[in-house]
Amino acid sequence: MFRLRLSLAFAALVALVCIQAAFVYRGANRVNDYAQHSRLASDILSELLELSASKQRLRVWASQQLMDANASPEVRDSLLTRMQASTEKLRTLARRDLSLWGGIAALEEVPIPPEVGQLVAMSELLDDNIASVRARLLGLAPLERGAEFASVWQELNGVFDVARGRDLRELINGAIERQRNVMPIARAATERGLDRLRQQTIGLAALTLAAAVVLALYLNRRLQRPLDRLLEGTQALRAGALDHRIALGSRDEFDRVAEHFNAMAAELQQHRHDADAARRRLEDAVLERTSELRAAHQTLQQIDQRRRQLLADLSHELRTPATAIRGEAEIALRGADKPLPEYRETLTRIVGGVKQLTGVIDDLLLVARAEADQLAMRFDAVDLSELLGDATEMAGALGARYNVRVQLEAPDADLPAVTLQADADRLRQALVIVLDNAVRYSRTDGAVRVSWQSTDSRVQVRVADEGIGIDADELPTVFERFVRGRRARVHRADGTGIGLSIAQAIVHAHHGHIDIESVPMQGTTVRIELPCLYSPTLSS
Template sequence: MFRRRLTLVLGLISTVVVLAALLAAASLAVTERQVLRGRVASDIATGFIQLSAQKQRLRTWVAQMQQGADVDMGVRAELLAAMQGTMKRLEGLTQQAIELDGSAESREEHLRRRETLAVLAQSVAGLVRSVENAQPLPRGADAREAWEAQSRVFDMAQGQDVRKLIAENIARETAAVQRERAAADATLSVVRWLWLGAAAVLAATALAALLYFGRALRQPLHLLSEGARALQDGRLSHRIPLSGRDEFADVARSVNALAAELEQHRARESAQRQRLEDQVAARTQELADALASLRQADAQRRRLFADISHELRTPTTVIRGEAEITLRGVDKPAIEYRQALTRIVDTARQLGSVIDDLLAMARSDMESLSLTREPVDLDELACEALLQARPLAERQGVRLGEAPPRTGRHVVDGDALRLRQLLGVLLDNATRYSKPGGQVDLDVSLLRAEEPSGGPATVQLQVHDRGIGISAAELPRVFDRHFRGTNARRHSPEGSGLGLGIARSLAQAHGGKLVLDSDASGTRAVLTLPVATTTVISRAPA
């Protein structure tokens, strides 16, 4: 009984809502079209004003140039491009205005606007040719005659005064803007009253339905609510006193039967729920522990593979490059073969040390590296690093600067193999991310403390390239593991983003620091290490 009446009322309300929605959609489309017409008219008026201003600026520029003033040729190109862009935008807006309003009343206005744009297009084309050929007035030339010639070019086109033409169009477009605004206001007023009427009809229908069903449903709903509260409070012996053949009586009988059944099964359901909750909690904890272990193992595996791929690439490249250069061309003296083999042995020893470190990291998950400290001459180490980087530089088409002189004053306490690895990373990055024909320089200098108590002296090693550079936004993240900048990925797709992070770790392990500075001219890596406290130099075995 209630279902049939409720369906009828809901169908009536739905019909009113659908009609209101259709009315809203239609009025919205009309309003949107009217607003768009007003916006296009405003843009056209603004375009004519911009064209007039750009033309006046270009005229001033030509006058300054003819008078011999120091002018910027880029300003001329910018103004010409701006005028041409304004013309294209006006043509597009004119076409859009025709599409939005094709009535017979607006046809004459569209035709006059097109004619004006045709005259202005010819005027702009003549201005482009005249301005591009403009030259400073020769000494003794008549400035008045030059100004009149310039005025003819800027102010006349097809026998019409361009200034007057633009002013008339600005006035006409301003009037069109006002007209479209008035039309938009009128349309909004009509739409407002239509929506208010639809809302009033819908509100009246909903209020009538509310009053009717409120009276019919108050008593049954009150009894059903009482029964529901009794069930919620746990009073399962409560029964809803509703009889009859309507929907509410059927619900009351069902609720009463449910209360009786719930009273029988409450204890058993509670016990089963408790057991299930205990089992779910235990299984959830086990799964969380297993997932954490899997994530940790996967992270260690990825980090190890990335370190291996990066750390093994540079030494193997150096070994292959040395061998290729040695075998290239005619036979060489034995001393050259011995020197090449010596460098290959040094690099192989470095490679072995890297492999040992990677294996230690894989076994114990330790990222710290053991160091064998001894006095190391950075001048000699820099010369060796440049020799090792030379094969890669030749393949990249990059020039390496001269090796620093061996002064014997740039001695630090450190591990020669680790420091060679650090310099190899810096030279490898500088070479790989330099453009063909560029140059990479390596300098070593001694920095004295400014005050007696200001700390020990330091040795500063700089690797400077003229490469692709690093953006200011990405520079703070270059030492992050697996981070590669946009320019680096575009220049060289291969790479893991581990080198600089490992290099900084090695610098910190030696008590120093590594910083990067980059601009449009290239990137500069600055390594600072404390000077050795002893002067007896131990060199890495060849």
């Protein structure tokens, strides 16, 4: 559609240029005719004057010949030849002028002036006149003495001036006068033709320019809007807005370009979407793999840390009893022989040190296996009340040494027993560790209370003492191995600081949870939460 409009616009401009060229060509031809007419009028006038002058010189020659004044025949022949040539030129010019006037008359729709045809007829009379003059002059002889000159001269003038009964002198003079009058008219006509041609050329040029401006404005308006839309689309694509689409509606070639542009943008958008999706999948895979590698690295670091920590713990905890055993043996062997009871006492102390060393090794191995998820457990159905009773009884014997009461708060008689899926020996060990700490760090005449309560699927055991308590800044580290708080070290110098680590490992192996709350100088509460096979619907 737009191509058709553009073709029509160029066709209109070409048509205007062709019309302008036609007008210019026609005007130029008209001006050329007028110019030729002006030149012909000038040439005819020149030839008439030349003919008249040659005839006048022949008159002079004739008078000299009559008076026997040595008139030269060569001059006569030359003048006759010049007259003949002037006549031929005059005839040719007259015929050209007649033909030219025929074209001008047909173009301008005006009659041919009668003097044009008269000039052609006069040229034919001149041929006869020249022939008569030539014949008379060739036979002209000087006058005899006493002859009458006037009559002869009159007869010669008749030969010079009359042809076919017409007065050539009058005809030539009239023709000369008419040509003198025609020349200004021809020049004026030429000027008018030039002015008309100039006006037509300027008018057509202005019309062509106006048409070109109108067409340019129209095409610019028709081009500007779709080009702006295309430019806006390319800028949007360059800015990354691949969802941009060019509006349609012009129903021309630009609509087809816009359709291809929109298809290209949609394809680019799909490629970007696919690339983004692939990049996200790759990033997710990299993140997942990185997370796995980080977890594996952390696991390796933890395993290595545990290994190094275990070696450090073993070297630390084994050094003291080993040193004590070595010291006892060296003392026994030093010096002279000692009495048997003294050796027995030394061996008893050595056995005690070995038991302590074995206990530390067992505790460290238990913690190491728990951290490596290799803690062997033998699960079975265990009655919670019975388990708490045994642990409380064992802790009560220790409490009697420190004058500390250990009390198990019995649940309501109406509630059925709570059964746990547990390793009775290991769980009892954890409870005894907690009770042992509660007894050892309680004040004299203090009390340790053991209680429990259950929910639908879990049971919570509480061990509360009235001891020295733990400072708040030390609570986060109480389950770390070989860590003892400031108050604990002041209260009692012995202790390895590994008991709570063992208790935590055993509780975690039972899929339970252990935590501690404490208020300095008021007491500490340890809560152990475990899953149970059966629990009452009411809390005790």
